[in-house]
Structures are given as structure tokens and as C-alpha cells.
Amino acid sequence: MVFNSLTFVVFFACVLVLHNLPLSWTTKKINLLIASYLFYSAWNPPFVILLWVSTVVDWYAAQGLVKARRESARHAWMLLSVVANLGLLGYFKYGQFLVDNFGALMGTLGIAWQPAHYDIVLPVGISFYTFATMSYTLDVYLRRAQPANNLLDYALFVTFFPHLVAGPIMRPTELVPQFEQPRKASADQLRFGLALMTLGLFNKIVIADSFLSRVAERVYDGDKIPGMLDAWAATLAFSGQIFCDFAGYSTTAIGAALCLGFAMPDNFRFPYAAIGFSDFWRRWHITLSSWLRDYLYIPLGGNRHGERRTYAALMATMLLGGLWHGASWTFVVWGGLHGLYLAVERLVRTRFAAYRPGPAMLVALGLLTFALVNITWVFFRARTFDKAWSVLRGMLGTNTASRPILPMFGLLTVAVIVGGMVLTHWYMRGRTLESVVARAHPAAVCAVWALLAFAIVIAQGSGAAFIYFQF
Numbered sequence: 001m002v003f004n005s006l007t008f009v010v011f012f013a014c015v016l017v018l019h020n021l022p023l024s025w026t027t028k029k030i031n032l033l034i035a036s037y038l039f040y041s042a043w044n045p046p047f048v049i050l051l052w053v054s055t056v057v058d059w060y061a062a063q064g065l066v067k068a069r070r071e072s073a074r075h076a077w078m079l080l081s082v083v084a085n086l087g088l089l090g091y092f093k094y095g096q097f098l099v100d101n102f103g104a105l106m107g108t109l110g111i112a113w114q115p116a117h118y119d120i121v122l123p124v125g126i127s128f129y130t131f132a133t134m135s136y137t138l139d140v141y142l143r144r145a146q147p148a149n150n151l152l153d154y155a156l157f158v159t160f161f162p163h164l165v166a167g168p169i170m171r172p173t174e175l176v177p178q179f180e181q182p183r184k185a186s187a188d189q190l191r192f193g194l195a196l197m198t199l200g201l202f203n204k205i206v207i208a209d210s211f212l213s214r215v216a217e218r219v220y221d222g223d224k225i226p227g228m229l230d231a232w233a234a235t236l237a238f239s240g241q242i243f244c245d246f247a248g249y250s251t252t253a254i255g256a257a258l259c260l261g262f263a264m265p266d267n268f269r270f271p272y273a274a275i276g277f278s279d280f281w282r283r284w285h286i287t288l289s290s291w292l293r294d295y296l297y298i299p300l301g302g303n304r305h306g307e308r309r310t311y312a313a314l315m316a317t318m319l320l321g322g323l324w325h326g327a328s329w330t331f332v333v334w335g336g337l338h339g340l341y342l343a344v345e346r347l348v349r350t351r352f353a354a355y356r357p358g359p360a361m362l363v364a365l366g367l368l369t370f371a372l373v374n375i376t377w378v379f380f381r382a383r384t385f386d387k388a389w390s391v392l393r394g395m396l397g398t399n400t401a402s403r404p405i406l407p408m409f410g411l412l413t414v415a416v417i418v419g420g421m422v423l424t425h426w427y428m429r430g431r432t433l434e435s436v437v438a439r440a441h442p443a444a445v446c447a448v449w450a451l452l453a454f455a456i457v458i459a460q461g462s463g464a465a466f467i468y469f470q471f
Contacts, residue, residue, distance in 0.1 A: 003252045097328070103115035199255075277345050296320060
């Protein structure tokens with residue numbers, strides 16, 4: 001089930017009604033748990049079993065960690081959790097990738113071996129709920145948190161439908177305590193939650209799907225060689241598309257949770273106004289970047305063991321972060337480029353620590369950041385390296401294109417939407433949506449809300465899945 005479908009509208013209305021009935025808190029949590037399983041099983045019912053496996057294994061592993069008296073026993077329980085979670089993730093997401101690459105390696109060694117194709121179906125959202133469940137046992141193992149008081153609260157943390165399939169990646173300390181006491185949205189929370197859901201669906205259905213996706217597809221999924229204008233327009237279109245798609249999902253998820261009385265953290269803070277790449281990752285997919293920092297970068301040494309170790313940990317983290325996004329070497333290159341950017345930025349900041357850029361330089365650095373981020377999006381969007389190189393050559397102006405690929409309307413659409421998006425991000429760079437809404441006149445807020453809802457209705461989206469469902 002996807003947020004941008006009539007099925008979800010009916011489903012969510014039923015959940016809201018049940019949640020506001022005069023029932024016991026335990027009954028309401030059971031209702032939410034069942035609803036979350038129904039939400040997930042609408043995609044592929046058998047894969048609910050994987051949710052049960054992850055839930056049960058990590059629940060008992062955490063209990064074992066607390067009860068263990070010997071350090072070896074604690075290691076064993078932690079190993080069980082890691083092997084179970086990464087084993088499932090490795091098989092379903094990377095199984096075919098590993099087999100294919102092993103076959104390619106054999107070929108380079110002169111050994112004729114044709115790998116079998118297993119048609120492994122990727123369970124939707126497995127990367128997200130795997131990281132969420134692993135953070136539970138890791139926090140208990142590191143003594144940063146106590147286990148949940150009961151299995152119902154923990155199972156609901158794992159499966160809570162707003163964040164289940166594409167985040168935000170929740171920590172148990174953020175959500176489990178909210179399940180301990182009865183929660184019900186106030187009138188203000190309900191209104192703001194519904195407004196956030198409207199904004200998120202507008203980003204997805206109207207901006208990402210109706211306007212930008214077609215521009216990116218004509219270049220990235222076609223067989224024509226793009227010129228400079230086409231290559232840049234398509235890449236900028238995808239830049240806007242993936243933001244509106246993923247931030248749209250996160251905004252909708254946060255709004256849905258708020259309508260039920262639960263708070264979830266921001267996942268995006270206007271990233272296209274970032275000045276530098278560390279700033280970008282503090283604004284883009286915030287819950288993933290903080291997860292990678294706490295559970296990968298810092299354990300690898302972070303910045304505590306000298307410059308070489310720091311750069312190695314930084315690059316390893318970003319390479320693995322790229323691989324997390326998909327079983328393809330193009331994603332690894334995407335992560336590697338971000339690792340390189342972060343390393344160069346760190347080096348420059350160290351060498352010029354006393355330099356304080358003025359406003360004009362900050363804007364220039366922000367635009368440079370945005371341009372270099374778009375270079376990385378080429379590898380994120382292209383399905384093959386050949387297509388990535390073709391688009392990059394086009395962006396550099398070295399392709400000999402016979403005729404334009406994109407019509408003038410498509411070029412103007414990208415210029416207006418992406419340009420407006422970047423300007424909006426810069427305006428909102430030091431602000432929050434809540435503060436802007438609070439200062440605005442209620443009539444203006446209602447008018448904007450009505451326009452967004454009207455645009456969603458007339459766009460008549462096809463219910464296309466969110467991009468990050470594939471990760």
C-alpha cells in the first residue's frame with residue numbers, strides 16, 4: 001500500500017476512527033499493530049514473516065543481552081542479532097548482486113562460469129526496518145538504552161506503518177517510550193498532521209510524478225545521446241524529483257503519525273540550500289546519516305585516531321551508505337563521490353580554519369555544493385555506467401547530439417520548478433515550516449492548503465511507488 005492511493009485514504013480514515021474510539025490503550029496499540037501488518041501485507045503478504053523474524057529475534061536478543069552475566073554471552077546475543085538481520089538483508093537485497101559479481105570475477109580469471117539467476121524478490125522497506133531493529137539491539141548492547149517493557153510496544157515500534165517502508169529510520173528511544181502512555185492527537189496536531197500529509201502528497205503526486213519524472217525519464221531511460229542542455233535539465237529534474245519524492249514520503253509519514261498523536265523526527269531540512277557537504281548530510285535523509293554516523297563511522301574510529309583513520313572511516317561509511325541504497329556499483333560510486341567531497345571539504349576546512357566567508361561567498365559555495373550534488377545524482381539515477389558517462393559527457397558539453405531530446409516546455413518546467421525549489425530552500429534555510437505557518441495569517445494557510453489539495457485531485461496520480469521503496 002502506498003500513501004498516494006485511494007486505498008490508503010480509506011485505510012487511514014479507518015485507523016483514525018479506531019484510534020479515537022473509547023477503547024483501552026492496549027486495545028488501541030493492538031489495532032495499530034494489526035493495521036501496520038495490513039499496510040505491509042497489501043504489497044506482498046508472505047513477507048510479513050520477515051517482519052516477524054526480525055521482531056522476534058531482536059526482542060529475545062535484547063532480553064538475552066540484559067540477562068547475560070558473561071561478556072562472551074553478550075557477544076553471542078549481539079552476533080545472533082547482527083547475523084539474522086544482515087543475513088536477511090544480504091540474501092534478499094544483495095544475493096543476486098554477489099552471485100553476478102562472483103561470476104564476473106571468475107570470467108576475468110579465465111574460468112567459464114555462468115551464474116544462475118534466482119529471481120529474488122526484494123521485500124519493500126527491508127533496508128529501513130533492518131536498520132531500525134539493529135539499532136535496538138545495538139543500543140542495548142552498548143548500554144545506551146534499556147529493552148522495551150513489553151513485546152507489544154517493541155513490535156509496534158518495528159512495524160508502525162508511517163515509517164515502516166521508507167523511514168524516517170526511527171530509534172527505539174524515540175518511539176518506544178511514546179507507546180507506553182495513551183496518546184491522542186489534539187485538534188491542532190490533527191490539523192497540522194493533515195496539512196503535512198497534503199504537502200507531502202503534493203510533492204510526490206504533482207511535482208515529482210506529474211512534472212519532473214517524465215523529463216528525467218526521456219534522457220536517462222532513452223537511447224539518444226544528450227547534449228549539454230538536455231543532460232543538465234534531466235539531471236536537475238531528477239534532483240528535484242528525488243527530493244519531492246522522498247521528502248514527500250517523509251512529510252506524509254510524519255503527518256500521519258502526528259494525526260495519531262505520535263512525534264517523528266524531521267528527515268529533511270531544505271538540503272538544496274546546504275553550504276558544503278557536511279551541511280548537506282545534516283539536511284538530507286537526516287535519520288540515515290545519523291544512523292551511519294553512530295553505528296558505523298564512530299565505531300570505525302571517527303575522528304579520534306588521526307587524520308588517516310578519519311578519512312578512511314569517512315570513505316568506508318559513505319561507500320557502504322551508497323551500497324545500502326542499492327545492489328549496484330553505480331550506487332557505490334555515488335557514495336564514494338560523497339565520501340570524496342566530505343574528505344576534501346574536511347581538508348580545506350582544516351587548512352583554512354581562520355577564513356570566514358562573507359554572504360556572497362556563502363551563496364557561491366552553496367551553489368557549488370548544489371552543482372556537485374547534481375553530479376552525484378547522475379550515478380544514482382543512471383541504470384548503467386555507460387548511461388552515466390553519456391550524461392556526464394553531455395553535462396560537460398563533449399557530446400555531439402544530433403537533435404534536442406527535451407521540448408521547450410520540459411526545459412521551462414525544470415527551470416521554473418527546480419529554480420523555485422532552490423530559492424525556497426534558501427529562504428527556509430534558517431527557518432522551520434512550523435514557525436512560518438505560525439506567523440502566517442490563517443486565511444492564507446487555508447488558501448494554500450486548499451490549492452495543494454486541489455492540485456493533488458486534478459493531477460490524478462497513478463499511485464506510482466515512491467523511489468526509496470526499492471531500497
